[in-house]
Amino acid sequence: MQRLFARYPALRAWLLLLPAATWLFIFFIAPLFIVLVYSFLERGTYGGVVWQFSLENFRRTFDSLYFSTFLRSFYIAAVTTFICLLLGFPLAYYISTRPPQRRSTLILALMIPFWTNFLIRTYAWLTLLRTNTGLINVSLMSLGIIDKPLPLFGNDFAIILGLVYGWLPDMVLPIYATLERLDTSLLEAASDLYASSSKVFRRVIWPLSLPGVVAGSMLVFIPSLGAFVTPAILGGGKSLMIGNIISNQFLAAHDWPFGSALSFVMMAVMLLATLIYFRSTTSEERMQP
Template identity: 50%
Template structure:
């Protein structure tokens, strides 16, 4: 037991030094003030958190929540069929290849992938060039620097975070339940609705949390594909640290997003515990 604790010490020290300590610094700075020249002054107050309640920032926060929610729904609508195809339809020998194809985007820097969409969607990009060449349009379409482009980039970048948890749930599911349902006369759709989908809800919930939390703090895609017309909370935080030099307010916004993410994770684990408790109760009754 003592040896096990000693083996954990390097990892705990690494996390404490590069995660807990920076987070503590951000918390401390969020209660500070700044001078006219951007210097942090440790005069403790709640002004930075109260500033978040201004209509401008509440509007941006609401837009961020809406964008994150829509992104999550789109990734679910696209990711569940992909995960189902890999886990339930592909032969066993091809499933690993399917997972590798899903993970290939992770092998390329996210910034490079975002800029590749600019090449595809810009006025002289691949899509507009193709449509103009074959006479489908007379002038280039405005496919870039709008909210739709931001949504497209975020769905593309975060789709694997939805596919992988759902795939794990499908892979761990007892396939004999589907065979039993078929023997009892259930249609494939009924078996999916009453067996497959409920049993994979933990994976779906994990995918929802991963995508939603990642969407909340996203600033690369709105910066590159949204331009000045699309701004999320991540962009506001980036601007406070780099352009406005208002580190206390940027820290306060970061802590607010972190707390929201923490609440979602806690709710997820509570739901898992409730589901396990319900299953144990059903087993006792049986």
């Protein structure tokens, strides 16, 4: 064996890689490959696939119905990401500037909701937001503050609210990680060099926290784009995202090839978004301070 390794040095590396590679193959590459193959086939009458090559599925994804859903999903994911950033950055900054003991407590507090199932938490929002029987509208109306229920449910607002609620910690944690490591003497140096608080933020804190902001934004944007539980529940069946259409193709319409094609187009869009994001921040900025 030793002699074999001496003769083929790469062999040892390949052998060591084998367990991880097997795992990746079985759980990642193989399923993805099946989906890819399906996307080029035709649907069977009662589900399943017919082994007949076709590009029809990909053409259909650009039908105006689906394409507009793509655009809407993109818009909802972008707005969600932006709101998460707006809420998450100050929160991360606040936590990172507390004494170490308090920081762990606050991070724990941030994580506690996640001990409850996501579906249940989304249904909890449903009880709050529902148009006629929701807690918010009922309370406001019985208090006489409004006389007609507010449109809190079954629209983009409800979906974005649900997504922001669900993904906010994914924005906070990476930003917190970069801010926590930020050397406070840099802030003192900037303020010593005549920078006011807002200048210190713009010139030092923000550029140095960009790696966290980028990571957080991706962590929010990608799952938001593919979301289907939140729009299914809070969209009230009226407001859909691309994730709902894909799950419908597999579960309701029994059109696996078309669902596969939609999945692949969505993955391509995500990949593109990721690339653009990484391009927009130079490699220097992505480097940890």
